[in-house]
Amino acid sequence: MKTVFVVLIDVVADAPRIAAFAAQLAKPAGAELVLLHVHAIPLLEPTYGMLMSPAEYLSQVPDLTETLTQLAQQLPVPTTVESYQGALAEALHQIRGRYQPRLFVVGVQEEHAWLDRLMQNQTLPVLRATRLPLLLVPATATPLPAMPLKVLLAADTEPIHLTEAAKALRPVLTSWKATFTVAHVSEPEAGIDCDMSQALKVVRTSGLVPLEADHGYHVQDPSCAAGILRAAAAAQADVLLLIARPRSFLSALFHHSVTAEVTRHSTIPVLLLPVEEEPATLPGTSLHLENEAG
Template identity: 45%
Template sequence: MQPSFVVLVDLSAAAERAAHYAALLGAPQQVRLALVNVCQVPVLSSELAFVPVPYVPQLQADTDAALQALAARLPAPAEAIVLMAPLPDAVQQAIARYQPLLLAMGLSAEPGLLAQLLRNQALPVLQATHRPLLLVPETGPPPGPPRRVLVAVDGEHFALGAAARALAPLLASWAAAFSVVHVRSEGGAAQQPGQYARVGEPLRELLPTAAAPQLYQDAGHDPAATILRARAELQADLLLLIARPRSFLGRLFHRSVTARVLHSCPVPVLLLPAQAPGVPDWMPNLS
């Protein structure tokens, strides 16, 4: 099966930017894009004047035409579909249909809209799929093929599931240098010899080259700020974060390090869900 990405899109500039970047990432492996618009059209209510049911087919047709035009503008083969379903159900339909390596979506530059998107779209997608999720900011430098990729980890143990490890051939296809940053709280317990090397051990099955973790001290007890500082100093144009289950399955997602990095990171972020302890590894059939 030809590898594919599912890009969740609306008709915004942020969505088109995300689709364009996804096309660039997948180009070395001839990845095909599936542009998926999740349409949840409200109907007439006794309290609010929403879209009347008879106009829903026309609205869907107009959206489909706009998506087809977007697909034609991308630098890679792309298919566009409109799914009329709640977001988690639509995402599962798209995964069953395309078996994507990852999902992608754009991030609004407006703080309020960004928080709403993370809570109402990114969080449900991670909950429903446990798949790698690429988030592309609406603003910042024009995204191009990655040249410097930064992977940020802390000192806690993590394991990557099969869905994350399946990205290894894709990462190896990029003409990029990979760095691993280990964020450690200043004044924390002393590390044992070789512990820094063990931090990056789960990444050996993912990264194309072995990269010894560089230590970044978190003097201000703000790991999100430390990760952003490391990204700026290393001039990384793509950031990989390990999204632990508590970061995206808990009700405190808005307080997580992941969410705070996403609020301020000027470059795309690829979230790699960590495998929860005690949960068996799995990978959908890709044949």
């Protein structure tokens, strides 16, 4: 089966930048692109009221197929254009069934108006519910690298159990020929050597990315998100890779989690990689449970 990246085109003015970056990432992996634009009907909160009926709203949405088709013809990899009207969840369901994508790519815009916030709050939960790798490209990430040369992977000391989707992305990550480095953040009073060594060990054991040396960035910071961003700056990383566990990925990813804070403030693309939780131990053995703090 061919490798496909789906690029969700939300703001058309930003489409050439996002699509070109996705194409550069896809090329060494032999992947193809699908440019997906969904004319989603905003589900307005009751306090705002319905500005117009769904039919009226869609009648005023311009047909962007021709614009995206012209863009597709300029990209260095085979690219298909898909356009849907209606619910984003249904569009993604159909796209996933048709193309079996390895990765979703989406631009993250700076929020200005309440309608922009509402649309983003609808889009990101639907995307994260697919449990597929998700590459977020912030509007502030300018210029984007032609290819990632340095990827920083933020890891804790918990084992990384790859999902099938994460395993399928490993050849893509390897094709980038980038240097992968691990970052670990701990509280200021915590130990350094032991935690950093364990973080490196869990990444190596996972087989997710090739690590060329037992070297990483250990940052002591009361804010895990701030520490990750500091490590990314110190490493001069082109892309930040975050391990998204179910308790944060499905419940609090874009609300109060570490992942949310990093994504909100990062000036480089952020790759969110969903993984499984550690399997529960058998009855009679100790089991450490954590809440959905993210």
